[in-house]
Amino acid sequence: MPKVLIATEKPFAAEAAAKIKAELETAKYDYSFLESYQDVKDLHKAVADVDALIIRSDKVNEDVLNAAKNLKIVVRAGAGYDNVDLKAATAHDVVVMNTPGQNSNAVAELTIGLMIYMARGKFNGKSGTELAGKKLVLFGYGHIARLVAKMAQGIGMEVYAYDPYLTNEIMTKNKVKPLSKVKDIFSTGDFVSLHIPANSETKKSINWELLSLLPDNAILVNTARKEVIDEDALLKAFAGKKGFRYVSDVAPDNLAEINKQYADRIFCTPKKMGAQTAEANINAGIAAARQIIAYLEKGDKTFKVN
Ligand code: 3PG
Numbered sequence: 001m002p003k004v005l006i007a008t009e010k011p012f013a014a015e016a017a018a019k020i021k022a023e024l025e026t027a028k029y030d031y032s033f034l035e036s037y038q039d040v041k042d043l044h045k046a047v048a049d050v051d052a053l054i055i056r057s058d059k060v061n062e063d064v065l066n067a068a069k070n071l072k073i074v075v076r077a078g079a080g081y082d083n084v085d086l087k088a089a090t091a092h093d094v095v096v097m098n099t100p101g102q103n104s105n106a107v108a109e110l111t112i113g114l115m116i117y118m119a120r121g122k123f124n125g126k127s128g129t130e131l132a133g134k135k136l137v138l139f140g141y142g143h144i145a146r147l148v149a150k151m152a153q154g155i156g157m158e159v160y161a162y163d164p165y166l167t168n169e170i171m172t173k174n175k176v177k178p179l180s181k182v183k184d185i186f187s188t189g190d191f192v193s194l195h196i197p198a199n200s201e202t203k204k205s206i207n208w209e210l211l212s213l214l215p216d217n218a219i220l221v222n223t224a225r226k227e228v229i230d231e232d233a234l235l236k237a238f239a240g241k242k243g244f245r246y247v248s249d250v251a252p253d254n255l256a257e258i259n260k261q262y263a264d265r266i267f268c269t270p271k272k273m274g275a276q277t278a279e280a281n282i283n284a285g286i287a288a289a290r291q292i293i294a295y296l297e298k299g300d301k302t303f304k305v306n
């Protein structure tokens with residue numbers, strides 16, 4: 001009977017956990033949950049005899065892999081897998097998968113929510129501005145960005161996108177205007193929303209060269225990863241552009257410094273909230289369980305990322 005560990009420092013909603021259990025019970029798999037753990041040693045202990053692992057933003061590195069002698073597959077219930085050491089996993093003969101698209105709607109809704117919250121001055125009682133009629137530029141045009149585009153168009157925004165890995169067809173079909181240069185992203189929009197993964201190419205890539213191009217009143221939205229921002233450049237943007245605002249799902253490391261002078265122009269969720277909905281947890285959790293079963297039973301490697 002294969003053993004699955006669901007290790008989530010940030011637990012799934014109870015409904016999602018129940019559905020994951022049901023999937024695994026139907027397949028006659030053994031399972032255990034390690035939730036809200038504080039010490040990584042608890043994870044090391046819990047993975048000791050498992051064949052499969054379901055995680056969220058939990059880190060899977062060489063130490064975890066060394067502790068998991070029977071491990072065959074890790075599924076990141078979500079989109080970004082920057083928390084998994086892919087090289088080490090491959091070296092340990094462990095397959096890594098994600099569940100693309102399963103939590104996208106939740107992140108897209110948060111993106112729109114953050115835009116409205118900041119455009120309305122964080123609900124401070126003064127007149128803010130509306131989204132309708134404004135330009136929104138999406139950096140990256142994957143699952144989340146496409147949903148954000150649709151929602152923003154429903155509100156009446158003019159939507160642009162840049163994605164170096166896609167041709168223009170899908171954007172044009174969705175009435176999104178394609179941009180051809182990275183620089184255009186930052187000089188075009190009233191709102192710029194980041195939908196890029198964190199990897200060696202993108203870390204700190206949102207630098208001063210790009211941020212300096214933003215219009216003075218721009219709102220930068222980051223529901224991707226804090227690592228893609230060059231935080232010194234972010235501070236510089238606050239200092240140099242009197243109307244610049246930043247909304248982010250997870251704070252930059254220099255939040256305290258930014259808050260000293262520009263607290264009214266920044267808002268960050270205290271914990272990563274993008275995928276924190278019951279629906280997203282259910283979709284991603286069920287997909288993760290099913291992918292594990294399909295891999296262990298039939299060798300199905302769809303969604304393998306290493
Ligand atoms: C993702 O990459 O899927 C999101 O950032 C959600 O991450 P979480 O599962 O840690 O909330």
